[in-house]
Amino acid sequence: MPRQNLAAFASLVLPFLAIAPAEAATRHHHAAVGPVAIGPVEIGIVAFNDFHGNLEPPRQSVAAPDGKGGTVAVPAGGAAWFASAVEQIRAKYRYHLTVAAGDMTSASQLASSLYLDEPTVGVMNRLGVDYNAVGNHEFDRGRAELLRLQNGGCAKYTVHQPCALEPFAGASYHYLAASTVDVATGKTLFPASDLRWFGKGRARVSVGVIGLALKDVPSLVSAGGVTGLAFRDEVETINAETRKLKAAGADAVVVLIHQGGAATGDDPNGCKGLTGDIRPILDRLDPQVDLVVSGHTHRDYVCDYPVPGRAGTLLLTSAGHYGEEVTDIALSIDPRRHRVVARHAHNVIVQSVGYTSAKGSVAPTTVYPQFQPDPAIAAYVGRYVTAAHGAITRVVGHLSGPATRGEGGDIWDGAGLGNLIADAHLAATRVAGAQIALTGPLGIRAQIVPGSDGAVTFGDLYASQPFGNLLVTETLTGAELKATLEQGIDDRGPFEVLSPSAGFAWRFDRSRAEGDRVVAMTFEGKPVDPAAHYRVTINNFLAQGGDGFTGFAGKADAVNGGADIDAFEAWVGAVPVRTVPAEHRVLREGVR
Structure with missing residues (x-):
């Protein structure tokens, strides 16, 4: 047997030989043997x-x-x-x-x-x-x-x-x-x-x-x-x-x-x-x-x-x-x-x-x-990522023209694309009682430019809404809605003006003091009542207080809906040609 194997053998056997006499003595005197300790199992x-x-x-x-x-x-x-x-x-x-x-x-x-x-x-x-x-x-x-x-x-x-x-x-x-x-x-x-x-x-x-x-x-x-x-x-x-x-x-x-x-x-x-x-x-x-x-x-x-x-x-x-x-x-x-x-x-x-x-x-x-x-x-x-590439080119509908948002210094403005997305979110959550939908321009990652025939692909939609967010509908009073809109135009977080769905409009002035910059809000042509309750849809990122919009967080009656991309696709494809909203639903006043 090689020397190293003998050494290993000895290291295993000698300890048992050393305790053998004690064990033999214990058996000879018939002493009780305690149970072997068993430690915790992790x-x-x-x-x-x-x-x-x-x-x-x-x-x-x-x-x-x-x-x-x-x-x-x-x-x-x-x-x-x-x-x-x-x-x-x-x-x-x-x-x-x-x-x-x-x-x-x-x-x-x-x-x-x-x-x-x-x-x-x-x-x-x-x-x-x-x-x-x-x-x-x-x-x-x-x-x-x-x-x-x-x-x-x-x-x-x-x-x-x-x-x-x-x-x-x-x-x-x-x-x-x-x-x-x-x-x-x-x-x-x-x-x-x-x-x-x-x-x-x-x-x-x-x-x-x-x-x-x-x-x-x-x-x-x-x-x-x-x-x-x-x-x-x-x-x-x-x-x-x-x-x-x-x-x-x-x-x-x-x-x-x-x-x-x-x-x-x-x-x-x-x-x-x-x-x-x-x-x-x-x-x-x-x-x-x-x-x-x-x-x-x-x-x-x-x-x-x-x-x-x-x-x-x-x-x-x-x-x-x-x-x-x-x-x-x-x-x-x-x-x-x-x-x-x-x-x-x-x-x-x-x-x-x-x-x-x-x-x-x-x-x-x-x-x-x-x-x-x-x-x-x-x-x-x-394999699946590669296979999904083909689906990106699938035509889902047609738009009346490009759906754009603000760029550069105007990235705060969701513009026509923000309005289009908000309309889609509202339509998808009417079943949850939604009256207003709001979407954040910073979550819109790409403009949509349809083909020469107005065709829009799923890839076009997904590029603009790639985060897989869910829609959440919750109740806010008119006062809470104003306070939450204020959070996007204060001086402490990203400058982000939430884009609204059709029927809701608001104006702001950043030259005014924080907390008093929203100067008007209307719903269906009437001023928003601070004490009235409104069902509002946002995505789950905003609902969790994302981008500093903590006013949306923690609402006990929040109802989760489907994915934002699914709502967008359904809205674009619901009519032969979906018109991109051209009206200004948010107006900026003053200079800051």
């Missing part, structure tokens, strides 16, 4: 939410601490980079689960949406996702299409052709829908929960996973998408399912819920001033719940949430949206006491590649790690 949970089919980098950034008391914009997202981040986190743990808290699909990027989000499911299969809770947008195309995403097949339930690029086998991960019940059968649409075991022998532990949507799904999607379904109370559902899982042997209980909140500040791992609909749910949860992975609000936070009457705190997480972040969670489970004895979580920013926004260049930063794209995922996504 389970890694890789969590995310609201991916929304963002296969390519979404050209957005995460605001995060720069280590010097300020913040830095970190460009993030893209499925290939997301895959690398997930793998890096999972490599830390012998045992792990990868989970999502809903809205994985729908309101997606073009390369995913055109193919009914089959490529997003394909990406998640390749990533090895274990569970996804159904969110509200999972129902955008109806129950039958959602079931197809789970089960596979090429049955056609929408205007788009399934299996257009390749056969579709469905999701290898499991959808969970504990609170979504088929009224006819009394059964949940998907399983309510699942129990997963890790380890062997006395070190074996189990994790129960519950997944559910928010109970307000019917008010967030079209009625046809949820016909015959009931959405039960979140807390009652979770608590009942928790008791079942604990009775079945669960050592830890993890809840994936498509409901969330919002924290203040620019720290992805902060929880300062947590607000939102998730709080009353947390306050009533069974104390045996160990972790809540949330979503829906597109916010990022990590909270040790104090639940009334509970010993210790409850761990609550959310990873923002669009695959820009992923949460690294560790649960330490004591297999003897059958409970979680320690846990921690951290949001990881999926830094990818820089991009150019309406406000300028956003470059990668050395403050946070930059991930490299996973080659296999990049190649898979590339």
